[in-house]
Amino acid sequence: MKKLNIKLIPLFIASIAILSCEEDFDNDIQDGGVYTAGEADFSKYVTVGNSLTAGYADGSLYLNGQLNSYPNIIAGQMQFAGGGEFNQPLVNDNTGGMLANGVQILPNRLVLASDGMGAPAGPARYTGAAPTTDIINKVTGPLNNFGVPGARVFHLAAPGYGSLSGVNTGTANPYYARFSSSETSTVIGDATAANATFFTLWIGNNDILGYATSGGAGVDNNELNIVDPAMQGENSITNNLVFGGVYQQLVAGLMANGAKGALVNIPDVTSIPYFTTVPPNPIPLDGPTAAFVNSNYAQYNGGLQLAAANGLITATEAAQRTINFSAGQNFVVMVDNDLTDISGSPIPLPNWRQTTSNDLIVFTAAGVLGTLADPSNPASVIGVGVPLTNQQVLTTTEQARVTNAQQSYNATIEALAAANGLAYVDARASLSQVATTGVPFNGGLLTSTYATGGGFSLDGVHPTARGYAFTANVIIDAINAQYGATLPKVDIGAYSTIQLSDTVQ
Amino acid sequence: MNKIKVFVVLCLISTFAYAGGYRVSTQSNKQLAMGHTGVAVVNSADVLFFNPAGIVHLENKLNISAGGFGVFSDVKFQNEDFGTFSETDSPTGTPVYLYATYKVTEDFAVGLGVYTPYGSNVTWPTDWSGSHLVNEIELSAIFIQPTLSYQLFDSVSIGGGPILAIGGVNFNRNASRTLTDEEGDRSNIEIDDTGITAWGWSAGLMFTPDDRFTLGINYRSLIDVESTEGTATFSDFPTSTLTPANGETGFTATLPLPAELTVGVSYKWDKLLLAFDYNRAMWSEYNSLDLEFGNGATSINPRNYKDSSTWRLGAQYTATEKLTVRAGYYFDESPVQSGYFAPETPRNDSNGYTFGLSYQVSPKLSIDGSILYLKFKEITESYDFFSDTGSPVPAPFEGTYKSSAFIAGLGITYSM
Structure with a gap:
């Protein structure tokens, strides 16, 4: 019996030894330490901007669009390096659309309908379910995403922009009214109160885009030299001085508590399919x-x-x-x-x-x-x-006005980023690459071709989830470069593009 | 100090690469404990599986053995570039076996075996990053093998029999990386079929020049499991004529259960028996998993498996009249080639460490226990043959895998 025991001991030890070999990865990404924040602190990430920041797509704000907003994607990657919770003012459903006191004030999302015979027909408003998000049901609880669709730079500092009563009279924004802290609050005030340790700011697109998408229906406040922020009318180009003044104020507010962050510049209008889908000689x-x-x-x-x-x-x-x-x-x-x-x-x-080839x-x-x-x-x-x-x-004349303002805005953004040690995100260059050569990814080529290119949603202006994921990667690159962080990028091929549906009007 | 040395050595051994498609080598508790050797080992009725030529060598007139196993496996996946990770939550596999042999005359025996040599049970989290390749797969096959064995010469016996295979498959995966219905639910296809039958055969030869040395050869034929009567369920596709409609349709698919050749020797020295087996599995039969659906959709999935080998070593020591202890090791070469590493069978080369014992309860009845620990090296691999619909560019699915499997089994052997 003693003899037997001696023989069994090595076997027993061997079994234990085998079973104790570590079964985790050599470099387990869930253990922490694989990705680092560098000099940045991602524990409280706050983002401010317009529809792009909100995750607006397909002519509407809907749930899956918000879940694939670039800030939400970035926040997900930040969680590998000390990032905390990230709360967005989520809408209720994937129908999109918006109600005010039960009355629909904004349309449902766009989907790509077929002709019923297996060929694509075109974009149409989805009617599969009624919209259920009503602006009178205010979003409560702490928020990290202060993206307000439609906002121009000066709107973010305008008291009452989130007034529920102002929505009825056309002086306030229904998206902000859903989550504004009061009838007189400002977007930047609410965002600053969130006490960010890290922020991103992407604002200024609508300061030229309204003019551009309306085919130059509004005025150019640079030509007219209108420098009062309250006098920048609908579809107008925001005066460069107004932009610079308010933008500086926004950055100062977000940095008040010592936060680091990234500033994103304004892409060319010629990068979006809204202007490039119809040829000038059709x-x-x-x-x-x-x-x-x-x-x-x-x-x-x-x-x-x-x-x-x-x-x-x-x-x-x-x-x-x-x-x-x-x-x-x-x-x-x-x-x-x-x-x-x-x-x-x-x-x-x-x-x-x-028209000419440049219109x-x-x-x-x-x-x-x-x-x-x-x-x-x-x-x-x-x-x-x-x-x-x-x-x-x-027209080319109108494009020149847009470009003039855009270049001025981007100079302001770049200078403020440099002066404050913030990351500068050249979204203009990145989206231009999407529009010209396309950007290869695992499984395809991301382009701005309408519906099939993958980059832009059916409204022709806002990115798809994949386009937002690409944007998130561009911003992550800039953050990593500025702060020595090592946030991982996302696989943009895993993000959806346009939604097919024949349940339409 | 010795302990540490053993630990280090064993961990180093296991850094060899790694294992074998959907073949599950758990056809005997006694033999699993010996590294699943057995083509030249006459221990019990279990030899019917390992080498049908061996059953005529069993001393008793009637031999019955039966047993089962619990297979606890786990696969972890991560992609460091993108920060994606997942871990399987697979149900416990339960392969079983039953063998009975009867010696009609001194040189002629008959037998019947029922066993489950193939199976796969992999459950990833639904909608994980590889869900366009697999969410969940369950393969099973029961083999029923009537067997005859004849002592041809003093030192040579032969044996063989037909195999009836009864198979089933359930396979669930998402339609693509991104397709969803209007609510954002991922479009999904599930195929299901059970009771598929197919035929094959097994034949063996055993050479016993003296009391100590045995040489065995066994060949099991290829069995193609052709599924034609199952159902494919399309769900969560959008309401659009641009995509397949939701609902059930038929499908056809063929899954090969490859031929396997085993050659082995055993040597008996007093109370010690040593065995060595070499398996060659003809996995190159598995070129592609092609699904054709009743609604006209198809799914072509290149596999391009290669023939693969397994080297097995086993030892048995009769410690006392009542207690027999066994241990073994094997190296199992994966049939999966680089670039074809699909998460439905995430197997690289593996090292198997086995241990077990038998306790003789009475002269007729013994209880057999075995454990197997399968060790896989961490591997970074990809499956390069998936493309999104309409995309000319493939979308490789790449990441690092870490697998482990622990198998424990219990059986009985009865002779009279």
Whole structure:
């Protein structure tokens, strides 16, 4: 028996030894220490901005969009390096839409409908379930995400922007009204009160975007030199000085408690499919039709020569306004308010010209281009016999105003980042890469092509979840570089793009 | 000091790479305890599985053995680039066996074996980062093998018999990395089939030149399990003619249970028996898992397995009249090739350490116990053959895997 025991002992020890070999990874990412925060402190991350920060997509704010907002994605990665809870003012459902006292005030989300035969038809409003988020049910509890769809830079510092009663009268923002701390609070005040240790700020997009998406319907406050933040009207370009002044105030507020952070700059409007989906020359004509259309414009073209001869317009402008169709793809006829207005002159001609390859036709014009303005009149083809409106085209003149403001904003943002030791995120460069060459990822190429490119949601302006994930990675890169952190990026291929559904209007 | 040395040595051994598709080597408690050797070991009716030529060598007229195992396995996954991680929560596998042999004459014996040599039970968290490859898989196969064995010459016996395989499969995975219904629920496909039957055979030869030395050869044929009557359930697809409709449809698929050749020797020296087996499993039969659904959808999943080997060592020591102790080791080479590492069978090469004992309750009845600890080296691998619908670029699923398995079994042996 003693002999037996001696033989069994080594076996017993061997079994124990084998079983005690560590079964965890050599470098287990759940153990902590694999990723580091560097000089930053991610324990309380607060983010301020507009629809992009809120996770708005597909023309609506809906639950899964918010869950895939770039701040929520970043916060998830920060949890590997000391990040804490991240609370967002989540809506109730994936229908999108918004109610005020039971009455719907904002539309449902867009989905991609099919033609019923297995081919895609186009974007449509989802009707599978009624919206259930009512702004009168205020969000309570601590928040980290202060993204307010529609906000311009000065809105963030405007008292009463989250007033419930102000929503009815059009002076307040329904998204902010859902979670504002009071009828007179400001977004930046609420965000500052959250006591961030780390913040991101991405604001200024709407300060040019409203002007751009409306095809330059508003004014340029830089040209008009309007420097009162309260006087920056709807669809206008925010004055550069107003932008700089308020932006500085926002940064100062967020840094008041010694927080570190990242400032994100403003992308080009030409990076978004809203302006790049419709080509400037979308009208195919054969020779005889082109000749017929030209004959209808002979009188207008002749009038231009007369106006030039009389000094009402220059010869250059006369040439610019001359309308000429030919066999093949044609530029469309449009109204351009920046042309010399001679409608009240003895030669009363409308402000018409054909688009050039540098004009940007807005996405919403796609639905009307080539259709008949008057169904009984075959000559009333929109873009040919009937011009596109000024609002349907962002002209090169209008683009120059947008670019001027954008460059000024970005200079402000970059300077403030440098002056305060904050990370500067060049979203402009990154999104430009998406729009031009595309960005390869594990499983494809992220582009800004409408619906199929993966980067942009069906409203043509806001990213998809995958686009937001890409944005999150760009911001993470900048944070890591600035603060010596090692936050992991996310696999953008795992994030969804557009939603298919035939449950539509 | 010695303890530490043993610990270090064993941990080093296990840093060899790692294991074997969906084959589960648990066909005998006695033999599992010896590293699952057995093609040249005549211990009990269990030899019917290891080498049908061996049953004529059993001393008693009637031999019955039966037993079962609990398979406790765990796989961890992580991807350091993206900070993703998951761990399986697989149900306990329960392979079983039953063998009975009857010696008709001194040189002729018959037998029947029922055993479960294939199976897989892997359950990942639903919607985990590899859910487009697998959420959950359950494979099972019961083999029923009637067997004849004949002593051809003094030193040579042969044996064999047909195998009826009865298989079942349940496999659940998401339709793609991102497709969801309107509520954001991931679109999902589940296939289910049971009671699939297929035929194969096993044949063996045993060479016993003297009382001490035994050589055995066994071959088990390929069995193709063809599923044609099962159901595929599509769920949480959006309401759209751009995607398959929700609901049930049929499917066809073929899963090969590969042929296996085993050659081994044993040597008996007083109370000690040493055994060595070499297995070659013809896994190269498993090229691709192709699913064709009744609704016209297809799913082609390249596997490209390679033939793989297992080297087994076992020892048995008759300590007292009542107590026999056993120990063993094996190295199991994975049939999965680099780039084809799918999380449904996340197996790399493994080292198996086994131990067990038998206690003779009465001259006729013994109780057999065994344990197996399967050690897998941490491995960073990928499955490179998945593409999102419409994408020309594949989306490799890569990460680091760490697997472990612990198996404990109990059985009885009865002879008269």
